[in-house]
Amino acid sequence: MHTHAAPSNGPKQAELIPADLLSKIDEAVTHYPVSKRSASLPLLHLWQNHFGFVDDSGVDWIANRLDLQPINILELVTFYPWFRQQAAGKVCIRVCRTLSCALAGSYEVRDAFCNAAGIDPKAPTHGHTPPVSADGKFSVEFVECLASCGSAPVALVNDDLLEDITPEGTAVILSQYN
Amino acid sequence: MKSLLLPPHPKERRIVFKNAWTQGYTPDIDCYVRNGGYAELKRALGMKPEEIIDEVKKANLRGRGGAGFPCGVKWGFIKRDDGKPHYITCNADESEPGTFKDRYILHNDPHQLIEGMAIAAFALNVNLAYIYIRCEFPKAAGIVTKAIEEARAKGFLGKNIMGSGFDIDMYVHQGAGAYICGEETSLIESLEGKRPYPRIKPPYFPAVLGLYMSPTIVNNVETFCHVKQIFKIGSDEYAKMGTAGDGGTRVMCVSGDVMRPGPYEIPAGGVTLGELINDVCGGMKPGRKLKAIIPGGSSSKILRADETFKIKEKGPNGEMIEKEVPLLDLVMDAASLAAAGTMIGSGGVIVMDDSRNMLWALNNLNTFYAHESCGQCTPCREGVLWIDKMTTRMVNGEGIAQDPATLKNVADNIAGRTVCAFGEAASWPVQSFLEKFPEEFQVASN
Numbered sequence: 355m356h357t358h359a360a361p362s363n364g365p366k367q368a369e370l371i372p373a374d375l376l377s378k379i380d381e382a383v384t385h386y387p388v389s390k391r392s393a394s395l396p397l398l399h400l401w402q403n404h405f406g407f408v409d410d411s412g413v414d415w416i417a418n419r420l421d422l423q424p425i426n427i428l429e430l431v432t433f434y435p436w437f438r439q440q441a442a443g444k445v446c447i448r449v450c451r452t453l454s455c456a457l458a459g460s461y462e463v464r465d466a467f468c469n470a471a472g473i474d475p476k477a478p479t480h481g482h483t484p485p486v487s488a489d490g491k492f493s494v495e496f497v498e499c500l501a502s503c504g505s506a507p508v509a510l511v512n513d514d515l516l517e518d519i520t521p522e523g524t525a526v527i528l529s530q531y532n
Numbered sequence: 533m534k535s536l537l538l539p540p541h542p543k544e545r546r547i548v549f550k551n552a553w554t555q556g557y558t559p560d561i562d563c564y565v566r567n568g569g570y571a572e573l574k575r576a577l578g579m580k581p582e583e584i585i586d587e588v589k590k591a592n593l594r595g596r597g598g599a600g601f602p603c604g605v606k607w608g609f610i611k612r613d614d615g616k617p618h619y620i621t622c623n624a625d626e627s628e629p630g631t632f633k634d635r636y637i638l639h640n641d642p643h644q645l646i647e648g649m650a651i652a653a654f655a656l657n658v659n660l661a662y663i664y665i666r667c668e669f670p671k672a673a674g675i676v677t678k679a680i681e682e683a684r685a686k687g688f689l690g691k692n693i694m695g696s697g698f699d700i701d702m703y704v705h706q707g708a709g710a711y712i713c714g715e716e717t718s719l720i721e722s723l724e725g726k727r728p729y730p731r732i733k734p735p736y737f738p739a740v741l742g743l744y745m746s747p748t749i750v751n752n753v754e755t756f757c758h759v760k761q762i763f764k765i766g767s768d769e770y771a772k773m774g775t776a777g778d779g780g781t782r783v784m785c786v787s788g789d790v791m792r793p794g795p796y797e798i799p800a801g802g803v804t805l806g807e808l809i810n811d812v813c814g815g816m817k818p819g820r821k822l823k824a825i826i827p828g829g830s831s832s833k834i835l836r837a838d839e840t841f842k843i844k845e846k847g848p849n850g851e852m853i854e855k856e857v858p859l860l861d862l863v864m865d866a867a868s869l870a871a872a873g874t875m876i877g878s879g880g881v882i883v884m885d886d887s888r889n890m891l892w893a894l895n896n897l898n899t900f901y902a903h904e905s906c907g908q909c910t911p912c913r914e915g916v917l918w919i920d921k922m923t924t925r926m927v928n929g930e931g932i933a934q935d936p937a938t939l940k941n942v943a944d945n946i947a948g949r950t951v952c953a954f955g956e957a958a959s960w961p962v963q964s965f966l967e968k969f970p971e972e973f974q975v976a977s978n
Contacts, residue, residue, distance in 0.1 A: 385703040387660070388617075388744050394725035395708055399667065420725075433727045433906075434708030436667050448668075452629040453830060453896045454787035454882055480903060498711060498900050499629040499830075500668055503787035503880070504794045513670040515635075 366411035367401070375404050379419065390420045394430055398437055407438040432482070435497070440483045443493030445531040447471070448510040449519075451479070451496035454503035459521070460496075463507050466521035467494045470528050492528065541796060541812045545773065547765070547781050548757040549797045552640035559675055561682040564643035570688050572763035576651045577696040581612055584655035588759060590767040592779030597623055597714070597752035598829060598878040599953070600866050602777075603759070609739035610656045610747050618658045619748040622649055622756055623719055624665040624672070627711040629830035629900060630880025633783040633795045634753045638665065638672035641757075642679035646702065648756035650689065651763065653700045656749060660701050664719050667706040677704045711904035715952045716750040717742075718906065729908040730952035752878075754783055774800030778866045782876070786813050788883035789820060798864065806860025809883060820885035824968070825859070827869055828877025830897050831957035833964035834890075835859055841872040874964075890969040894961060895923035901958035909950040915942045916958045926973070936973040940966050 378400050386392035397416045401408050408416075408431050417424045431437040449455075449464040468475040468485075471492035477485035484495035502508045505517035511531060519527070540546050540553070551557045551567060564570070576584055589604030610618055622645065626634040637645060645663070653661055665673045680702050683689040691699050705723055707713050713722045717731035720743050735741055742748025751759075758780055762770045771779040778800040787793045791814030803812065805825065816822055822837040840856050847853040862868050869876045884893060902920035907913040919942055922935050939962055947959035966973055 385705075389724060391725035392705075392723055395706065395722065398708070399706055426725075429727055430708070430725075434710050435903075436707075436709035451896075452900050453826075453893060454630055454793075456896050457788050457882075457884065457888070457893075497668070497709070498903055499627055499631075501626045501632045501635060501666075503630055503632045503882070504785060506787060506793075510668055515671075 367405045367409045368411035368415040406441045438482050442484050443486045445492050447494045448497040450500040450508050452499035455507040458506035460507035462521045463519050466524040470525040543803050543812050544797050545781050545799050546797045547761045552636045559642055569643050572760050573647050573650050581655045587767040591762040591770040593758050596754035612657045617746045618656050619743040620652050620658045620661045621750045622663040623750050624753045625707050625714045627714050628878045630882040631829050631878040632785045642676045644757050646683050648760035659699050662705045664705050673704050673706050712906040732951045775865045784879050786881045789885040790883050801863050801865030803864050805862045816885050823886045824884045826882040828875045829880040832877045833874040833960050836968040843871045890972040894965040895927045897961045898923050911946045911949045912955045915946040918942050
């Protein structure tokens with residue numbers, strides 16, 4: 355999935371930056387008095403938290419803000435699994451795939467989340483662009499170890515860590531985020 | 533986060549987990565100070581920096597992130613007065629499969645970490661510190677950021693802390709979902725805003741050429757917390773809790789097929805593997821038998837239930853005696869697990885019972901390493917994908933007779949041929965699963 359995002363017809367993200375995002379960005383840059391470049395990841399996080407993903411205008415804007423070339427930012431977006439070039443679901447479900455969770459049934463949990471969200475379980479399990487339900491509400495993907503192996507299987511649903519998940523419980527979880 | 537506030541097991545000794553597990557304890561600074569917090573920082577600020585480093589050395593504190601390097605020795609590499617800026621970075625990028633201790637500290641007792649880091653900063657002449665938290669801990673990042681603000685407001689961080697004339701600024705830096713950033717030079721590259729390709733050592737030892745090419749110490753969350761505890765308990769007492777060369781307590785994170793998985797804080801060497809699994813964790817699930825243990829995070833070599841190990845230990849007259857030790861009698865400390873051909877690593881113990889297929893388990897780990905290889909070094913970038921493809925086809929019943937030999941060959945040609953230890957981390961599971969459970973790979977390949 356290491357491709358530049360397809361151009362969209364809507365307004366560019368860089369044309370829609372609200373004042374509070376700008377002030378958060380200014381604040382974040384102050385945390386790195388030695389090198390502004392260090393603020394690349396924090397700015398990408400702030401950008402993605404606000405817009406849901408990072409479009410080409412975002413790459414250019416952040417690069418410009420930090421006196422970098424666009425490639426310096428784009429190479430981060432394509433490397434780090436967290437960053438996206440297209441929108442995920444409004445409710446983003448990241449199921450832990452790695453051994454302790456797999457022993458406790460995470461593959462079944464991931465499939466159950468897919469079925470409950472109306473996503474084909476045969477859709478790709480990993481990647482910068484996860485499968486999204488037709489209504490745009492949910493995306494379901496595998497991520498690697500979430501460091502909560504004692505309460506496996508676990509998933510990160512938006513910012514919430516959910517633990518000891520059963521396949522039967524997935525529909526209830528989705529209804530709570532609806 | 534699920535509350536795991538069980539009373540401590542008799543074999544446990546909670547020090548770094550004491551507050552995090554105390555009913556009614558809250559992560560705010562008032563609660564921390566009420567419980568004696570920041571007293572050790574105050575005391576440390578009155579000591580000579582070299583005395584602080586000596587205390588950490590005497591405590592025999594080993595790093596808790598995986599490599600197990602003696603913390604005081606690492607700190608000793610920093611030349612305090614070399615005129616360069618120095619940095620410390622806390623590695624809270626906890627991503628080693630099977631390891632799950634950081635969240636409890638970051639969520640429930642963040643000031644313990646901040647105090648440990650402030651003591652380290654003073655000892656190492658550091659004025660700027662970062663806590664690198666994986667972004668999959670979004671709430672932890674918020675809690676620690678708030679704690680840093682509280683500590684700054686109370687004068688424990690910032691300019692002239694506690695009237696000492698010493699300045700220390702601290703910030704949270706969030707990762708972005710890459711396991712490789714737990715490797716310390718990779719973490720530094722990531723903190724510099726780059727793709728996190730690990731740096732080659734030599735010359736890029738962090739203590740020499742670290743963050744911004746300046747001397748830098750990277751320590752694990754648990755390690756910094758132990759630093760605070762060393763000053764609370766005293767280095768002699770602290771060292772005595774553990775074994776020679778492995779002082780204090782260790783958080784052992786047990787997951788997989790046991791009755792009570794969880795993080796347990798145990799004096800280093802204070803339990804055998806058998807006591808940890810059968811006593812502390814309540815044993816295997818009903819009707820199941822132990823089959824295999826990965827003792828120190830997914831990268832550590834797997835051990836088989838019916839294995840025995842030849843371990844040397846001191847006899848009654850001080851002479852060294854070789855003893856045959858069954859798996860469950862292995863003592864949980866760095867030296868014993870090293871003698872058994874594996875490592876205590878990050879303390880992540882993954883237990884598997886007799887219902888588990890070892891080819892399936894190895895394939896799960898291979899997929900992990902294939903996903904997480906940063907792609908800098910060819911043997912790793914190519915090799916881990918080949919390994920993953922091979923075990924995937926074996927799991928699907930499409931293996932061929934020479935697959936086990938090819939798997940071993942590829943793994944043997946990754947380990948030792950890469951810039952960072954990821955090459956070994958990805959190869960050791962393959963090598964050890966094949967060596968310990970050859971029958972499961974033969975069957976699958978016919």
